[in-house]
Amino acid sequence: MSAVRQSFIPARISILLLLFSGLEYSFGIYGKSRFCPSQCSCVGDLMDCSRRKLEKVPEQLPGWIVQLKLSNNNLDFIPDLGPVSENLTLISLAHNKIGELNSEQLKPFQSLETLDLSNNNISKLKSLSFPSMNLKYLYISNNRISSMEAGCFDNLSSTLQVLKLNRNKISSIPHKMFKLSQLRLQHLDLSRNRIRKVDGLTFQGLVALKSLKIQRNGISKLMDGAFWGLSSMEVLQLDYNNLTEVSKGWLYGLVMLQQLHLSQNAISRIRHDAWEFCQKLSELDLTSNQLARLDESSFVGLSLLGKLHIGNNKVSFIADGAFRGLSSLYALDLKNNEISWTIEDMNGAFSALDKLRILSLQGNRIRSITKKAFSGLDALEHLDLGNNAIMSIQENAFSQMKKLLELHLNTSSLLCDCQLKWLPQWVVDNQFQTFINASCAHPQLLKGKSIFTVNQDDFVCDDFPKPQITVQPETQSAIKGSNVSFICSAASSSDSPMTFAWKKDNEALNEAEIENYAHLRTQGGDVMEYTTILRLRAVDFSNEGKYQCVISNHFGSSYSTKAKLTVNSKLTIKAIVYLLTDTSSG
Numbered sequence: 282m283s284a285v286r287q288s289f290i291p292a293r294i295s296i297l298l299l300l301f302s303g304l305e306y307s308f309g310i311y312g313k314s315r316f317c318p319s320q321c322s323c324v325g326d327l328m329d330c331s332r333r334k335l336e337k338v339p340e341q342l343p344g345w346i347v348q349l350k351l352s353n354n355n356l357d358f359i360p361d362l363g364p365v366s367e368n369l370t371l372i373s374l375a376h377n378k379i380g381e382l383n384s385e386q387l388k389p390f391q392s393l394e395t396l397d398l399s400n401n402n403i404s405k406l407k408s409l410s411f412p413s414m415n416l417k418y419l420y421i422s423n424n425r426i427s428s429m430e431a432g433c434f435d436n437l438s439s440t441l442q443v444l445k446l447n448r449n450k451i452s453s454i455p456h457k458m459f460k461l462s463q464l465r466l467q468h469l470d471l472s473r474n475r476i477r478k479v480d481g482l483t484f485q486g487l488v489a490l491k492s493l494k495i496q497r498n499g500i501s502k503l504m505d506g507a508f509w510g511l512s513s514m515e516v517l518q519l520d521y522n523n524l525t526e527v528s529k530g531w532l533y534g535l536v537m538l539q540q541l542h543l544s545q546n547a548i549s550r551i552r553h554d555a556w557e558f559c560q561k562l563s564e565l566d567l568t569s570n571q572l573a574r575l576d577e578s579s580f581v582g583l584s585l586l587g588k589l590h591i592g593n594n595k596v597s598f599i600a601d602g603a604f605r606g607l608s609s610l611y612a613l614d615l616k617n618n619e620i621s622w623t624i625e626d627m628n629g630a631f632s633a634l635d636k637l638r639i640l641s642l643q644g645n646r647i648r649s650i651t652k653k654a655f656s657g658l659d660a661l662e663h664l665d666l667g668n669n670a671i672m673s674i675q676e677n678a679f680s681q682m683k684k685l686l687e688l689h690l691n692t693s694s695l696l697c698d699c700q701l702k703w704l705p706q707w708v709v710d711n712q713f714q715t716f717i718n719a720s721c722a723h724p725q726l727l728k729g730k731s732i733f734t735v736n737q738d739d740f741v742c743d744d745f746p747k748p749q750i751t752v753q754p755e756t757q758s759a760i761k762g763s764n765v766s767f768i769c770s771a772a773s774s775s776d777s778p779m780t781f782a783w784k785k786d787n788e789a790l791n792e793a794e795i796e797n798y799a800h801l802r803t804q805g806g807d808v809m810e811y812t813t814i815l816r817l818r819a820v821d822f823s824n825e826g827k828y829q830c831v832i833s834n835h836f837g838s839s840y841s842t843k844a845k846l847t848v849n850s851k852l853t854i855k856a857i858v859y860l861l862t863d864t865s866s867g
């Protein structure tokens with residue numbers, strides 16, 4: 282940036298600058314006049330010789346320098362600075378052409394704490410690269426490092442606190458890399474390398490490490506114990522890799538972990554017990570993965586978790602107890618998933634989240650909101666339902682949220698009938714208008730009108746276009762091997778096409794045998810009635826569960842009650858009969 286700026290300095294000012302840089306003395310912080318070489322500028326104890334196209338360092342450096350900047354020059358090795366070296370605490374050699382690190386060249390820098398070698402041409406870290414020295418901050422980002430020898434940082438083990446190796450070509454971390462414990466290392470950056478697999482015990486020895494960045498590597502395999510030994514680690518960044526599952530195998534030993542960042546991977550599975558070792562976790566980011574379901578076990582043990590990000594996945598199933606243990610959760614992001622069914626046919630998934638303050642549900646194709654949808658969310662302050670083509674909202678759906686401050690809604694699909702009459706006034710009373718853009722799609726007369734401009738008396742129920750369940754499926758018990766069917770019917774005043782689906786234990790039955798019928802019911806006006814029959818052939822115990830039909834049209838979905846199927850073996854029945862006859866004869 283500033284190189285560019287310099288080249289645009291007008292000619293007159295350049296002459297002035299030339300005049301000034303000819304001054305060989307400047308005033309240091311102590312007021313004493315100090316020697317400053319003409320190629321450099323000096324402020325306090327810092328001498329800045331960056332951006333001078335230097336191929337070597339000015340001769341006779343003054344003895345007062347403590348910090349030296351030589352970045353953006355053409356140096357191709359670590360310079361010999363003579364006696365000045367011994368008191369330097371910082372040297373920046375970023376953006377040069379240094380190709381090799383060598384312990385002899387570094388030896389004179391006995392007070393050095395910060396060494397910046399980023400953006401050079403270093404390709405190898407050999408085991409003798411560093412002499413014993415007191416380095417605390419070492420930056421070797423953006424070089425060409427493809428190989429590191431085990432133990433290359435051993436001589437820095439009692440002082441090094443920050444090590445940046447990001448943007449190199451590292452493809453593997455050697456076994457026993459940190460074999461001499463790095464007692465002080467707190468931050469290690471390995472992001473943007475080419476590590477595809479992390480073996481067990483790779484980081485053993487990093488006893489003080491607090492954060493590890495290893496995102497953007499293309500990691501597809503984390504072996505069991507990959508992070509074992511990182512017993513102080515609080516932040517682990519694994520975003521933009523190719524991970525497919527979360528398991529306790531690779532989380533083993535991360536007992537202090539507070540933040541785990543896993544966004545932009547290919548995770549489709551969270552193994553049961555995954556969090557056994559990570560009970561201190563306060564933030565978990567799983568944005569942009571392939572999760573399709575959240576099971577009862579998905580978040581077990583995370584009682585301190587405050588923020589959970591699951592946006593941009595494919596979640597379509599949330600088990601009833603999926604969030605049960607998350608007693609500290611205050612922010613939950615579920616945007617851009619497919620959880621319309623969970624919201625529309627609420628089965629208590631959110632009810633345990635009584636500390637939740639922020640819930641993002643935008644982009645989930647939610648069409649209707651029942652009055653139980655958010656029950657239990659008594660502390661909610663911010664609810665985002667934007668980008669859902671919502672058609673109906675039952676009265677009192679939000680009424681238990683006494684602390685609600687923001688409700689975001691944008692829909693142009695509302696079914697503006699008598700059921701929705703309450704909404705405009707409620708929005709106004711609660712001062713949510715600024716977040717809400719809601720207009721009617723039905724009835725025809727109100728189409729396109731904002732709910733705030735519709736007259737109260739125009740919210741009427743002349744028809745019922747949304748399907749209404751008329752026949753509920755029935756609970757039954759069956760003998761193993763027999764055929765079973767469930768029947769479900771719904772009626773609607775609209776001739777918009779119906780779709781039928783069946784769910785078992787809240788999950789869609791995709792391969793089921795289903796028959797659907799439509800018939801005109803004539804009494805009480807022309808009404809279409811639809812029946813769907815689910816057939817289960819030769820049932821066995823795996824068919825046991827709760828069955829439910831979902832009947833949808835353009836105006837929304839209706840969910841039947843859940844009918845339970847129990848399956849008995851013939852043997853059990855024979856045994857019961859036998860026992861009965863046996864006792865009666867005895």
Ligand SMILES: *[C@@H]1O[C@H](CO)[C@@H](O)[C@H](O)[C@H]1NC(C)=O
Nearest residue numbers: 343344345364365366367368
């Ligand atoms: C380094 O600092 C020490 C102590 O302040 C001083 O005695 C010594 O002269 C300095 N070295 C150089 C080369 O100036």
Ligand SMILES: *[C@@H]1O[C@H](CO)[C@@H](O)[C@H](O)[C@H]1NC(C)=O
Nearest residue numbers: 357377378379380402403404
């Ligand atoms: C970097 O080092 C390689 C040899 O390792 C050399 O061929 C290349 O020219 C160097 N690049 C620069 C910019 O100095």
Ligand SMILES: *[C@@H]1O[C@H](CO)[C@@H](O)[C@H](O)[C@H]1NC(C)=O
Nearest residue numbers: 408409410411412413435436
């Ligand atoms: C550590 O430093 C010492 C002396 O500075 C040197 O002799 C030794 O080779 C170095 N060891 C490693 C592993 O770099």
Ligand SMILES: *[C@@H]1O[C@H](CO)[C@@H](O)[C@H](O)[C@H]1NC(C)=O
Nearest residue numbers: 477498499500501522523547
């Ligand atoms: C990640 O996995 C996908 C699919 O398996 C593959 O196409 C892609 O190249 C992988 N990316 C990296 C960086 O390995």
Ligand SMILES: *[C@@H]1O[C@H](CO)[C@@H](O)[C@H](O)[C@H]1NC(C)=O
Nearest residue numbers: 667668669670671691692693
């Ligand atoms: C809601 O708003 C967003 C952005 O303002 C827009 O992209 C989206 O189409 C809107 N959705 C609906 C259902 O109106």
Ligand SMILES: *[C@@H]1O[C@H](CO)[C@@H](O)[C@H](O)[C@H]1NC(C)=O
Nearest residue numbers: 691692693715717718719720
């Ligand atoms: C409301 O939504 C409509 C249609 O989606 C859009 O044209 C309009 O700009 C939105 N208004 C506001 C205030 O966002």
Ligand SMILES: *[C@@H]1O[C@H](CO)[C@@H](O)[C@H](O)[C@H]1NC(C)=O
Nearest residue numbers: 762763764765817818819820
């Ligand atoms: C179950 O249905 C199949 C296929 O229609 C039929 O062949 C079979 O006889 C039926 N079983 C019973 C016990 O009714």
